[in-house]
Amino acid sequence: MSLTQKDQHGARSQHSQEADKPHRRKGKKTYSCDECGKNFTLARSLKRHQLTHSGVKPYSCDECGKFFTQAGGLKKHKLIHSEVKPYSCELCGKSFTLAGNLKTHQLIHSGVKPYTCELCGKSFTQAGSLKRHQLFHSGVKPYSCELCGKSFTLAGDLKKHQLIHSGVKAYICGLCGKAFAQSNDVQKHLVTHSGIKAYSCDFCGKSFSDKHYRNIHLRIHTGNDVSCCDQCGKLFATDAQLQQHMFSHTEERPYKCDLCEKTFKSPHHMRKHQQIHTRK
Incomplete structure (x- = not known):
């Protein structure tokens, strides 16, 4: 056999070996999680995912002590403490630490x-x-x-x-040094330094930088009524009461008596009805 023939034979042999190997389609998810059924392309990806079901969180943040299942989750979290927000919304200027958070935020502007x-x-x-x-x-x-x-x-x-x-209190205001336990608290606090008072009282026109303080102020005028119904304008002391009231504008009766088949729009009316069954 000549040298050229040997090379051709070797090439055919190598091609034959490659053909004998099990063919894996690119992107095919062959590894499945027994717990939730989620599929993965790589075995190591499945193994990493299974940690979420184990409850084990070996990665801890040095800044606030929060634990994470995966190193990637900890790495993303640490960006919050860095206060670096490279992703900015072109419509309102609000900045975000992660690109995914910006994408989610932009849905607000779509209406x-x-x-x-x-x-x-x-x-x-x-x-x-x-x-x-x-x-x-x-x-x-x-x-x-x-x-x-x-x-x-x-x-x-x-x-x-x-x-x-x-x-x-890991979140510190860069302007006055005040510390907060949660990141959203420091964001709310920063508004007080801006001088912007976006929340005003409908009764006297007084403005506030925080919605919470505006709602507290409203009690002067309404007693305890701080939440307003968009449908009829009725005021309520808590948001939970407002949510229950919203059923009055629909035909839904989500609260069912355990002792009979009667249904009600609010838990209050259901409890009042149940006295019929329990009264001696």
Whole structure:
């Protein structure tokens, strides 16, 4: 066999070996999680994902003590403490640490709110926001603080609340040095330095830099009424009362008596009805 023939034979042999190897289509997700069914292209990606189900969070932030399942999650989180916000909205100038957060924010400017709550009619830009909102209608608060017993509908709200007990105030105002437990608190506080007072009282015209302080002020005029119904203008002491009131503008009756088949628009009317069954 000549040298040229040997080279051709070797090339054919190598091609044959490649053909015998199992063919993996690019992007094919062959690895599946037994816990949630999510699929992955690489085995290491599945292994990394499975840590989220284990509850193990080996990566800790040196700044605030928050724990993470993956190193990538910790790396993204640390950007918050750096206060570097390279992603800016062209429409309003608001800046963000992550590109994903900017993309989510930009939906606000589109004005499109395709996700509507069937119980109260409130609309949302994102499906996740609607899902979180619907939990408040359920009245279920499965997340409880072990230190004070206060319960919360969302795990995130419990986590934020627990910072109060930790005493850690990792977020510091660069203008006056005041420290805060949560990042959104320092953002609200920064408005006080800007001199902008965007929240005004409808009764006397007094302006406030924070909606919370405006609502406290409103009690002077209305007693305890601080939340207003967009449909009829009625005022309520809490947002929860307003949400219950919104059922009066719909035909929905989400509260059902456990003792009979009767349904009601509010838990108050349901409890009042149940006295019929329990009264001696």
